[in-house]
Amino acid sequence: MSDMTSTADAPRSPGRPRSVRADEAIIEATLDLLAEGSTIEALSIEAIAARAGVGKATIYRRWSGKDALLMDALRRLKGVPPQPAGHSVRDDLVLLVGAVGHNVDPRAARIMPCLVPEVNRSPDHFQLYQNIIEPRRKLMREVLRRGVDSGELRADLDIELAMALLSGPMLIQRVLRWHPELDERILPERVVDSVLEGLRAR
Amino acid sequence: MSDMTSTADAPRSPGRPRSVRADEAIIEATLDLLAEGSTIEALSIEAIAARAGVGKATIYRRWSGKDALLMDALRRLKGVPPQPAGHSVRDDLVLLVGAVGHNVDPRAARIMPCLVPEVNRSPDHFQLYQNIIEPRRKLMREVLRRGVDSGELRADLDIELAMALLSGPMLIQRVLRWHPELDERILPERVVDSVLEGLRAR
Numbered sequence: 001m002s003d004m005t006s007t008a009d010a011p012r013s014p015g016r017p018r019s020v021r022a023d024e025a026i027i028e029a030t031l032d033l034l035a036e037g038s039t040i041e042a043l044s045i046e047a048i049a050a051r052a053g054v055g056k057a058t059i060y061r062r063w064s065g066k067d068a069l070l071m072d073a074l075r076r077l078k079g080v081p082p083q084p085a086g087h088s089v090r091d092d093l094v095l096l097v098g099a100v101g102h103n104v105d106p107r108a109a110r111i112m113p114c115l116v117p118e119v120n121r122s123p124d125h126f127q128l129y130q131n132i133i134e135p136r137r138k139l140m141r142e143v144l145r146r147g148v149d150s151g152e153l154r155a156d157l158d159i160e161l162a163m164a165l166l167s168g169p170m171l172i173q174r175v176l177r178w179h180p181e182l183d184e185r186i187l188p189e190r191v192v193d194s195v196l197e198g199l200r201a202r
Numbered sequence: 203m204s205d206m207t208s209t210a211d212a213p214r215s216p217g218r219p220r221s222v223r224a225d226e227a228i229i230e231a232t233l234d235l236l237a238e239g240s241t242i243e244a245l246s247i248e249a250i251a252a253r254a255g256v257g258k259a260t261i262y263r264r265w266s267g268k269d270a271l272l273m274d275a276l277r278r279l280k281g282v283p284p285q286p287a288g289h290s291v292r293d294d295l296v297l298l299v300g301a302v303g304h305n306v307d308p309r310a311a312r313i314m315p316c317l318v319p320e321v322n323r324s325p326d327h328f329q330l331y332q333n334i335i336e337p338r339r340k341l342m343r344e345v346l347r348r349g350v351d352s353g354e355l356r357a358d359l360d361i362e363l364a365m366a367l368l369s370g371p372m373l374i375q376r377v378l379r380w381h382p383e384l385d386e387r388i389l390p391e392r393v394v395d396s397v398l399e400g401l402r403a404r
Contacts, residue, residue, distance in 0.1 A: 037241075114316040120379050130382075154403050160381055161371075161392055162401055168370025169363075171378070176318050178369070179362055180332075190363055198400025199364055201356050 019062075025052040026059055030073040035107035040070065040118050040125055067128055074132050077111065079104035081136045089147035090192060093166060096140045098188035100167045101174035113175055137163060153196075165195050221264075227254040228261055232275040237309035242272065242320050242327055269330055276334050279313065281306035283338050291349035292394060295368060298342045300390035302369045303376035315377055339365060355398075367397050 029051035033043055045066055049056045063069040082099050084092035103112070119125040144162050147153035153162075169191045172178035231253035235245055247268055251258045265271040284301050286294035305314070321327040346364050349355035355364075371393045374380035 039239075109322070113318045116315045116378050120311070126379075151403055153401050157401060158392070158396075160383055161396060164371040164374065164381060164384060165367070165393065165396055165401070167380070168372070168374045169366040170370070171374050171380075172366065172370045175378070176373070177322050177328075178373075179366060181362055182366060190360070191367065194360075194363060194367055195397065196400055196402045198398055198402075199355050199359060199367070200398045200400075201353055 022052070022054050022058055023062055026054060026062070026069065027073050027076055028052070030069060031076065031105065031107050031111065034073075034115075035110045037110075037114075040115065040122075043070070045069075067124065071128055071131060074111075074115075074129075077103045077105045077108040078132070078136075081139060084139060084143055086146075089143055089150065089152045090196065092143040092146075093140070093192045093196075094188050096136075096143060097166050097170050097192055099136070100170040140166070162195075166191060224254070224256050224260055225264055228256060228264070228271065229275050229278055230254070232271060233278065233307065233309050233313065236275075236317075237312045239312075239316075242317065242324075245272070247271075269326065273330055273333060276313075276317075276331075279305045279307045279310040280334070280338075283341060286341060286345055288348075291345055291352065291354045292398065294345040294348075295342070295394045295398075296390050298338075298345060299368050299372050299394055301338070302372040342368065364397075368393060 026048060029048045030043070033047060033051060034040075038047070043066065045056050045059055048069070049059055052059075059069065063072070079102075082095050084095055086092065103109070115129070119129040140163055141159055144153065144157065144159050148155060148157050148159075170187060173182055173184055173187060228250060231250045232245070235249060235253060236242075240249070245268065247258050247261055250271070251261055254261075261271065265274070281304075284297050286297055288294065305311070317331070321331040342365055343361055346355065346359065346361050350357060350359050350361075372389060375384055375386055375389060
């Protein structure tokens, strides 16, 4: 940690504590405005700058524009994805299904559902949203492919469909609070085991 | 159809064309205001009356209050649920899964996702939302129970979990437009067959 006095002398130096604090304030201001009900469309660099207590130039030094800033802000909501251990396909799926729809920031509950109709109206915003979730999907896709290769999963598995089967129940419970009686803590394990085994009597 | 002249003579008579037209205008006004971004909390009987071109008393003659009106308006978005034929459990599930997240009114795409964070903040509104979807859940629950009784489905089936497994993939595709490459038209059939059979190699 640098000390405050020396930082104050060189405010433009990148990566120094003052710019880190400014970056943080800008991200926080963006998330606060979205959580308070601002649409992506209505959100402006001016409003974010005013809320963060910085000049617009400070934002443009760090981000190319609103979409780049939005992407960093929305990524912040989700935190870092878990890393599969690579031993058991079933255990890795339980880990990844447990991360589906999980957000580390409580503002996500207000921001994410309302974002959906908006991103669906704009191809650019839809792409931005896909860019945020795609790295997470990639992890699950890799585990499923490993399962097909090892013979644990059906050889004719449709990977994209399998991802929807595993992610859907978790997402509706977390984002839509679909069923009041399903216990979210044990849901990942129960979803994975049921989807792997199937519901048909044998 | 009654003729317009006689209707005009008895405006308070229930079920007559003039009151049907007023009911329709009130429901439409409610859905328009929600689709334009009004929250449930901000929505007022005054605003609905003004938009529908009726007096507040006309609304209160038909609905006990905002929540009762909201429930009728939101039910309108979804239309009438399909009725299972009762022969094959698999075919009935395909029919019901096909209706999950399906709305007959295009305003639903703007109203439903944003409604979720709001209903989750209020126990009363959460109950209202449950009242709308519960009759639809009941149909699927009955088909699943029939499958357990007939031996088609596992004897130890968790009905509520099974409903989440079947509904989740469809809901995320329809409400969240989860994966651009999954074909919504054949999804109900593929979801039901995959969930019934399971993904594990045998």
